[in-house]
Amino acid sequence: MRITKRAAAAVGVLAIASSALISMPSQAANPSLLIWVDSPRLPGAKEYAKIMKGKVDVKVELHSQGDLLAKVQLFNRVKKGWPDVVFGPPNDVAVLRNPIIGNAREISTLLKAQEIKNFGKLNDWCKGSDGKYYCVKNDMAQSVLWYDTALFAEFGYTVPTKMSELFAIGADLAAKHPGYSLGALSDAAAYSSYFWPSQCPLNNELSATRVLINSKSPKCTRVTAALQPLIDKGVFYPGSAFSPEYIKIAQEGKLVAHIGPSWFGEFVLRPASSFNIPTGRLTAAPMPMWEGETVNYSGEWGGGIYTISPHAKFPRAALDFALFMVGDKRNVVDVVNPDKSTGAPTFPAYIPGNKLWKAKIDADTYYKASPYAAMAAQAGKVWTGVKPVRYDADGAWGAAFAPEMAKSKDIQKALDAYATYTSNLAQQLGYEVTTKK
Amino acid sequence: MSKPRGYKQRNLLMMTMLAPYIFLLIVFGILPLFMAVLEVPKISIANPDGGWDAFKIVLQDFRFPTALKNVLGFMAYFVPMMIIIVIAMALMLDVKTNKWSKYLRLAYIVPASISGAVAVLVWWAIFEPTISPIKSVLHFFGINSARQIWQTENLVYLIAIMTFFSMAGNWILIQYGSLQSISTEIIEAARVDGCSAFQLAFRIKLPLIRKYIIYMAVLVFAGGLQIFVEPQLLNTGVYTGIASSWSFDQLSYELAFKSGDFGGASALSIILLVPSLIGALVVIFKTDMFDDKTIRDKKSSDKADL
DSSP: HHHHHHHHHHHHHHHHHHHHTTTTTOOOOOOOEEEEEOOHHHHHHHHHHHHTTSSSSHHHHHHHHHHHHHHHHHHHHHOOOOSEEEEEEETTTHHHSSTTTOOOOOOTTTTTTHHHHHHHTTTTGBOOTOOOOOOOEEEEEBEEEEEEEHHHHHHTTOOOOOOHHHHHHHHHHHHHSTOOSSSSTTTTTIIIIITTTTTTOSSEEEETTTEEOTTTHHHHHHHHHHHHHHEEEEESSSSSSSSSSHHHHHTTTTBBHHHHHHTTTIIISTTTTTTTOOSSEEEEOOOOOOOSSSSSOOOOOOOOEEEEEETTTTTHHHHHHHHHHHHOOIIIIBBBTTTSSOOOSEESHHHHHHHHHHHHHHOOOSSSSOHHHHHHHHHHHHHHTTTOOOOOOOOOOOIIIIHHHHHHOHHHHHHHHHHHHHHHHHHHTTTTESSOO | OOTTTHHHHHHHHHHHHHHHHHHHIIIIIIIIHHHHHHHTOOOHHHHHHOOTHHHHHHTTTTTTHHHHHHHHHHHHHHHHHHHHHHHHHHHHHHHHOOHHHHHHHHHHHHHHOHHHHHHHHHHHHHHHHTTTTTTHHHHHOOOOEEEGGOOOOGHHHHHHHHHHHHHHHHHHHHHHHHTTOOOOOHHHHHHHOOOOHHHHIIIHHHHTTHHHHHHHHHHHHHHHHOOHHHHHIIIIIIITTTTTTTTHHHHHHHHHHTTHHHHHHHHHHHHHHHHHHHHHHHHHHHTTTHHHHHHHHHHHHHHOOO
16 A cells, blocks of 8 residues: 555656646747648758747648648647648648638738739639638649650650640650650649640539539540540550659650659659659640640649648748748758758749749759740649649549559549549538539 | 455455556557547538437448458458468478477568568569569569559459468467467377378367467457558558558548548447457357366366376
């Protein structure tokens, strides 16, 4: 019994000591900020913490993009712990705005008029149907046509401005240069490069409770009809661009062109561990236009956002961080990344930051010609029919489209599988799914 | 009948030995179960009105039938494969012990030290024709692309193979141990009566370790039902999307952490508890594994031997 008494006493002492620790008054007079970013944004966030030392107490935490929803719900339970500002995938804004989750505050009232102007159209993704902004877009992931200038010259191709011209190149490759490729079509690549720019209605949120999903629309079937023969002939690869098999094709110098997001150059085409395309060959051209259209739209693959928690005590300080990331030279151009490269790796969605970034990419001798002009031309042309939705529309490309592509290599069937999967998901999360506007 | 001397001490000793288990059972078993039950009726995006409809919503989830099909398909291969091969290997190991036996035992335990997570990477490399150590074998069978192997409908076999290799080694040693518990007198007597090695294995040894086999079957069944690591890693780290919500546990995880539906995830976990609980009850009441009587009989016969 004596032992138990002693143990109880010890527990009591510990409890008192720990509660004393917790109740010690905070001495900080500065605003404090808890920031969550992924690894490509980490150097910039750390730089910000350094710059703000003495003015704002910045704490930076690395977190994976996928776990925010779960964490926020747990924080909601215990009513504490929310990060003030978070970098996440673009769809997060719809999920976080849901009242049950409630972790994306409206920021229009925080933004100065000049700042809103500085975004131009580049922050339209974050604008709700009420005309207010709910996030800050970090970067544009607009699709452009990446191509190998050396192979184009060797095979005598001119840069396509129409989709039919691109597919004609594909047919020519199949006939005269078998083994050469125009890209990989799994993951979200088929979506951001072809279906979205073609205005194929998937994930088109019409209102908070209605979403348009129709894989049989002519805007979708024209894509599948054009791509299928080229998939069959091996010009388009029916798997992921990140698979060892496709990386091998690209590393052997067989990649002629690839419609891909603006970050494709720095993250996929260039790195030695990835496609490793040699210096002085690559550049980007604007998107080819679909027949019968007047605008050569882009799609987006990624293009992350910063959301600010309604629980943030210093929301303007949180917003200042987001604006630093997209608009300040110290991040956009100067910050040193772990691979010794400098500056933000992706196309900033904020005009002043974007101008700084232009100088950086123009000066880069890796590219045959600067891809900036094509990126800039497409940045304002992302088709806006696609909206943030409350279900995991991006994950569904892996869950439904990719497995069917691997199995049957039938792209229409794979798209139908995607539409069925997302329709089910959408209904489960309270949407009415419609196939007509 | 008066209580024997030392009863109190023995009781205290028993409680002391039980206490850590009881503590863990409460903290990681019973408490979470109660929390799960309380969680089910809470409001979530999928169940905006709250209430016990969460069970119905989960059972009607479009991913539920697929997960059911996958898990049952996987177990149809995995469970028999485990039991037959493990027992066969243990019996062979037990036939005649010689100086190689200990090395063989070691050889069995090595694959078991490769946990599920690592096994995924090992098998990914084996079945990836660009880097595989058995490249030429794969090419011989016309497999030039990993996509020919890694397809959603092949996962029942692939995951059964992966899980088998990471779990079999341990069980072979456990069943080898159970064979060691058979009295040498019985084996000797059988040999003297002219039993062949096969007869010895099937007529004598197997019936004597029957309860251990049932015990193993139930644990393997419960483990198979809760398959998570292998498909989840494949899905998130290797071939994105190949095994999305492939198993029940993955669906539960998906509900909680992708759709933010903790209520639905809890409901599914409670549903999953039912077959495992039935399995456990079968072991306790329908086999003599935990039978007091056999233990008492054994004790009294031990005493009689003395």
